[in-house]
Amino acid sequence: MIKSSDIDLSFIKKVCEVGGESIKKCFQCGTCTASCVMGPYTTFRTRRLLRRALLGLKDQVLHSDDLWLCAACYTCYDRCPRGVKIPVVISALRAVAVDEGVIHPGVRHTKAFLKSVGRNGRINEAAVILSTIGLNPKGLLDLMKMARAMAIKGKRPPTKPEPIPDVEQVQKIYELVVRR
Numbered sequence: 702m703i704k705s706s707d708i709d710l711s712f713i714k715k716v717c718e719v720g721g722e723s724i725k726k727c728f729q730c731g732t733c734t735a736s737c738v739m740g741p742y743t744t745f746r747t748r749r750l751l752r753r754a755l756l757g758l759k760d761q762v763l764h765s766d767d768l769w770l771c772a773a774c775y776t777c778y779d780r781c782p783r784g785v786k787i788p789v790v791i792s793a794l795r796a797v798a799v800d801e802g803v804i805h806p807g808v809r810h811t812k813a814f815l816k817s818v819g820r821n822g823r824i825n826e827a828a829v830i831l832s833t834i835g836l837n838p839k840g841l842l843d844l845m846k847m848a849r850a851m852a853i854k855g856k857r858p859p860t861k862p863e864p865i866p867d868v869e870q871v872q873k874i875y876e877l878v879v880r881r
């Protein structure tokens with residue numbers, strides 16, 4: 702049940718200010734949920750996330766795992782009958798989460814992913830996974846189990862990946878982006 706104390710009417714204003722203004726066009730048809738490539742594999746329901754945001758349920762949205770399950774594939778954007786820029790809206794919601802100091806593992810994953818690509822031109826899978834998990838004992842235990850299963854199948858990722866050719870160009874782009 703939603704209580705009036707759960708609603709923050711300034712939330713959607715802030716989302717709009719950082720690029721998510723198209724969320725206001727959503728009329729809750731559910732096409733995005735039906736199209737979402739992550740839906741069959743996770744609890745993520747796109748329409749529900751947008752609905753909660755529109756209602757001003759800031760804490761529910763910003764602390765939700767759903768917020769970090771979008772793969773930004775743009776399938777829903779292509780199909781939305783109202784032209785809601787859904788992946789852009791989700792990016793705006795994530796930006797607000799970071800701005801409000803909500804450090805979900807998804808934030809750590811994004812930062813580690815960017816840093817790794819900015820350094821090597823490709824991701825260092827081991828480093829990105831470790832940064833994402835952080836100091837979570839259960840996560841580390843699960844990771845060890847996965848690493849063991851991968852090693853048995855000869856699929857252990859390199860701990861120090863070789864940079865791609867001409868990696869300096871990627872590094873320059875990365876520097877420009879992070880300094881903005």
Ligand code: SF4
Nearest residue numbers: 727728730731733781
């Ligand atoms: S498809 Fe578009 S209009 Fe329909 S629920 Fe999703 S965002 Fe809203």
Ligand code: SF4
Nearest residue numbers: 737771772774775777
């Ligand atoms: S952009 Fe995100 S919400 Fe839309 S279909 Fe892809 S994964 Fe789902």
